[in-house]
Amino acid sequence: MEQETKQCLTCKNNFEIRSEDFAFYEQAKTVPPLDCPDCRMMRRLVFRNERTLYKRQCDLCKKDIISLYTKDSKYTVYCSDCWWSDNWDPKGFAQDYNPNKKFFEQYEELQRKVPRLALMAINSVRSEYTNGAADNKDCYLIFASDANQDCSYGRLMQRSKGCVDCAFIYDSESCYECIDTHECFKCLYCEQCQSSTDLIFCYNMRNSNNCIFCTNGRNISNSILNVKYTKEEFEKKKEEIFSNYESIEQAKKEFAELKSKTIVKYASQAKCHNVTGDYLFNCYDGVRVFDTSDAKNCSYMADADGPIDSMDCNNYYYKPELCYNMMGVLQSSKCKNGAFVFYSNEVEYSENCHNLSSAVGCNAIRKGEYMILNKEYSKEEFYKIKAQIDEQMKKDGTYGQFFPSKLAPFGFNESLAYDYYPITEKEAEKRGFKWQNQVTGTYGKETLKEGDLPKTISGVTEDILKEILVCTECKKNFRITKAELDFYKRMNIPLPHKDFECRHQDRMKKRNPRKLWHRQCMCEKNHVNHTGKCSNEFETSYAPDRKEIVYCEQCYQQEVS
Ligand SMILES: [Zn+2]
Ligand SMILES: [Zn+2]
Ligand SMILES: [Zn+2]
Ligand SMILES: [Zn+2]
Structure with a gap:
């Protein structure tokens, strides 16, 4: 079919459906979307609470745990040990499909009963405050991050060691406040740098070392503002910047000014062909792809690794194929309209399922095939009932569309959607999303006033670990951890004046938006x-x-x- 302009059902803006999109929908046996790419992305992202953590009890073992759900959440929430144990059976919640009732109403019933995982973290060692994470050791408040050691406060940190306050950082060590950084060592306040050491306030450097305020440098060393300096002059400048909190804040301003005047490439793309989007590596053929590597023929996608022939997917890893409208996938194929579906095939409208094939409306299944609403069928029965569901959804206009907003298990403001689409409570409500009014953390309990924070790290002792601090921006209380204090001491960095969430938001603002x-x-x-x-x-x-x-x-x- 030819390209067509449509009006988004939700935001009323016009959007294009390309002829390639039509071909994909036909191949994926689905219908064209009713919403624009942004509204589609938003609906998926509300299924992902990445960083909003609460204290509550596990509903099975009653232990105190860290959870993505509040203690008065309407869901049953199990800790990881309990959820993965044989002390309960997801198939015990099986429901018969009722052709006289809307499918989503039936799924919602199931969703309310089946226990949910408190946190998604596997193989973590002494890293209780991590989510969307695997194989981390001695890490604290890092999210969507794998195989790190001694890292704190970050999002998308991979295979790194001893890094603090970083985002989108890979294979790096002892870095602080770095974004989009690969294979770097001891870099501070840097963006888009690669294979470099001892860089401070640098942008887009390769194979460089001992540089301050440099941009677009290749194989340079001992430079300030891209001009060569003696070792002594360099050390003097470094000392000047790190003399106290104010001098660093001043340097941040200078760096922002410097960056705004620099030459930038239209997109951060390397080894890419015929693809639009940003932060891409080795991607071919597609539109609106962000933070993705090794993609072939994928569009409307973000945070993906190795995806093939897929559309509208987020957090999509380990070479998944032929999926459509999915949030959170590992190595699956032909799955549609679901969230957190791992190692599965042909699964639709399901959440938190593993090793499942040919299923509709399942929740928390850990192995199975030919299942509908957690009930097992013969192959023949399965396809017969699936056809009935499809027919019914076509009638009520929901066929081929993602879960309705109200089925998202999180409030819009607790979810990753809020990072990329910071809409107001009123707007979220208009779009049918929930809003979380319960706050995490405390306010007004500080034992150290804003103005009393030490300006340098040198005089700070371990007594600071007992103090309750207050964020200068959102006024939320926060604390300093021992590992963090040791890091600041080692790197000569003053204590932060903002809590981790405000620091995270500041970093995210430095990256370009997912817009073209x-x-x-x-x-x-x-x-x-x-x-x-x-x-x-x-x-x-x-x-x-x-x-x-x-x-x-x-x-x-x-x-x-
Ligand atoms: Zn829209
Ligand atoms: Zn438990
Ligand atoms: Zn030119
Ligand atoms: Zn040109």
Whole structure:
């Protein structure tokens, strides 16, 4: 079919359905979406509470646990040990399908009864405050992060060691306040750097060391503002920046100013072909793909690794294929409209399922096939009832669409949706989402006033571990951990003045949004591909009113690397 413009059922904005999209929907045996890509993404993301943690009891063993659900949540919540144990049977909640009742009403009944996992963390060692995480050791408040050691306060930290307050950091060690960083050692306040050591306030560096306030550097060392300095001058500058809290805050401002004047590539893409989006590595053929590597023929996707022939998926890892509208998938194929489906095939409208094939409306199944609403059937019966469900959903207009907003187990503001779409409570309500009014943490209990925080780390003793601090921005109380204090001491960094959530939000604001604008290359130099103004156009996550000098791939390559 030809490309078509449609109006989004939810936000009323127009959106395009490409001819490739139509082909995909046909292959995936589904119908075109009624919502625009953003509204679709929002609905999926509300199924993911990544960082909002509460204290409560496990409903089975009654132990005190850390959980994604409040203690008065309407769901039954089990700790990891209990959830994975044989002390309960998910199939014991089986329901018969009732053709005279709406499918989603029946699924909601099941969803309310079946125990949910308090946290999603596997193989963690002394890392109770982590979620969406695996194989972490001695880590604290890190999320969507795997195989780290001694790391605290971060999102998407992978295979790193001793890093604090970082996001989207990979294979790195002893870094602080770094974003989109690969294979770096002892880097502080850096963005988009790779294979580098001892960088401070640097942007987009490769194979460099001992640099301060440098941008777009390749194989450089002992430089300030991209100019070579002596070792002594370099050390002096470093000391000046780290002399106290205010001098670091000043340096942050200078760095932001420096970044706003730098040449940037229209998108952070490496080894990519025919794909629009940002923060991509080795991706081919697709539109609106973000934070993804090794994708082939995927669109409307974010936070994915190795996806093939899929659309509308988030947190999608280990080479999943042919899935549509999924939140949280590991190594599955042909799954549609579900959340947290792992090692499964042909599963629809299901949550928290593992090793399941051919299923509809299942919850917490750990192994099974031909299942509907947690009940097992013969192959023939399964397809007969599935056809009835499809027929009924076509009649009520929900066929092929994601779970309705009200079935999301979290409030909009507790979920990852709020990170990317910070809408108001009123707007969330209008869209049918829930809102969490119960707050985590405390306010007004501080034992150390805002202004009394030490300006340097040198005089700080372990007495600080007993103090309750207050965030200068949101006024929430927070504490310093022993591991964190040791890190600040070792790196000569003053105590933070904000709580971890405000620090996280500050980092997220430095990254470009998951939005694209059509723009033209700003290069007016003479390059092999043009004289005068470059005529190349592209889709970029740099909004037209931003100050950065945005270049196309060709011009960027000639200027920077
Ligand atoms: Zn919309
Ligand atoms: Zn338990
Ligand atoms: Zn150009
Ligand atoms: Zn140019």
